[in-house]
Amino acid sequence: MESTSKTTTVTISANVEAPVAKVWRCWTEPQHITRWNNASDDWHTPRAENDLRVGGTFLSRM
Template sequence: MPAPSITIQTTAPATKSETWHFYTEAEHVINWNFAGKGWHCPKAVNDLRVGGEFEIVMAEKSGTMKMELEGTYTQIEPHSHIEYTLENGRHVRVDFAEADGGTEVSVTFDPAEKMDNDEQRKHWQAILDNFRKYVGQVEA
């Protein structure tokens, strides 16, 4: 029996339209899609359409480790909803909703089987927190 999905969220200090732009365009993704200070995102390719694919590379700045994330979009409602399937079959859903002070971004994902759920939540939340910080810096 698969583990229940995990949901993380943050509020980005921007409009839904701006938040969508920062979340989906590769030129912005490379600036926030990594979990910690010792990491970066050297590559992001994004074909944002149903059936389109994406590739994101997160790597340690020291060059000792990297992680590639690839998937295919299955549902897109501009400025409000994205769903995709990762290459390993896991499902991810991202929702954007107006909130006090900006836009709430909620990410729900199927956890990987061989990793502790709390660790996965922590890493995905760290990436989403980087996103919120990046939006705040761009908007400042």
């Protein structure tokens, strides 16, 4: 197997037409994370924790 030094960059973006405060809540609050954090329709996230302070932690269980 050959080693390669090429780096691939992937950029993903989305335009969300909603107030910034609402988008922030839906993206960061655990009760919302459990509703959108799904790898596919047959997976779910029953638990999420998110501490946005410096040194805080993030946890989501699928």
